Amino acid sequence: MASVDVVIPNYNYGRYLEACVTSALSQEAAAVRVLIVDNASTDDSVAIARRLAAADPRVELLLRPENLGPHASFNAGIDWARADYFLLLFADDFLVPGALRRATAVMEKDRAIAFCYGHAVAIRDDAPLPEVAAQPAFPTVELMSGRAFIERFCYLGVFQIPGPSILVRTSVQQRTGHYRTSLPHSDDYEVWLRLAMHGPVAALDCVQAGIRTHAANRSTDLWTHQSLHVLHTAAAAESFFHHEGRWLDGAEALRKRARRGIAQRAYWSAVSHALQGNAEALRLLNVAFRLSPFTALVPPLGYLLRRRDMMPRVRSLLARALR
Structure with a gap:
């Protein structure tokens, strides 16, 4: 069974936090460990995080007394990770059922793959998590070299990739290094380009995650x-x-x-x-x-x-x- 470390950065997203954590812990066919990194939230996030950790030993906490910004959370998660795979999941997003099983199956089959990603469903404001139709157990996979992935970005000038669907091989993430604080809103784009220098990239033709849009999104x-x-x-x-x-x-x-x-x-x-x-x-x-x-x-x-x-x-x- 592949192991996956899921890092959940959080700041004042207490109203979404439990659903996000539950979506990760309920994944089958993967040994999941969750780290909630709270950046000195002023809502009830810390109380919810402590309750979740008390209820499940797979949940660990990093509760910061001051807000060090999102980059500090991402990078602390990279340093903490020790599983086979690494996933960064914002507290207002979620994983759909079976997402980690599908992703790890693809990456276990080809150990050269640096990371994989899939599609996402959208959810607005405080709406409850939607019912997502059952996804194929063995989705169609487009495999591209890291070079081809980089060239595609260069020609299109954009990534059409939902961030919470990205599963990275932990060894590759840690060789790639930290998110750069000099890029406050495009740090993820730059990291994906760096990751692609370490191996092929797999695109799964299935829904892997959900992205919530609301007024407090950093983007x-x-x-x-x-x-x-x-x-x-x-x-x-x-x-x-x-x-x-x-x-x-x-x-x-x-x-x-x-x-x-x-x-x-x-x-x-x-x-x-x-x-x-x-x-x-x-x-x-x-x-x-x-x-x-x-x-x-x-x-x-x-x-x-x-x-x-x-x-x-x-x-x-x-x-x-x-x-």
Whole structure:
């Protein structure tokens, strides 16, 4: 039986904490250990965490007397982990039944895989956890080399990966190292790029996790003002290619390709916002032209062809234009 260490960072998410922890502890076919890292919450999080730990010896606690920020929680979890696999699960998210069994089965079959991920369902505000349809025991798996994973990011300028679905081989995570505090909102992107330098990446065609969106999410402002998300993504790419990524063959060409990919993503996002009459369109265009001035001259049509979700996006854009 594979072992999995699940780190649950928490700050004032007491209302979600028990459901999150239960979703991890109830996973079958995996020896699970949970570490709740609380960053000096001012709600009832600590009382709930202590009750959960008292009820199940698999739950351990790191209760900080002061808030050291999310990076300290992530990195403490990396240092704490000793199981075969490592998963970072925010306290407002959850794992669907069977997620760890499916993920560990794929990674046990191919010991070279650095990490795997699946799809996620969305849940809004304080809604109860949804009923998720039974997922295939042996889902279709797309296996790509670490290099191909990095190149895909460079061409698209974004990751379409739900964070709580990512299961990492612990030895790879600890070789990769800590989350960088210099990247307050794109630290995960940069870590995923670094992880991919250590082996292949597996994408599971099944739902593995749930992501809750609400006003207190640390990424809420980034999705409201998408130009900020684009800028933070560009910062993650620059950091990666300035540090570990500089050792890749053709690193400078990849860095430039990532810059263009991020600019092209910003361009089409600007078009979408413009069709909705949203002022964010101008900010996105400004970011796109700053990252890649060529986009001001020639619309990057090739970018749409590289997106797997091209046709739904084109249909959506046309519908908005017609309206």
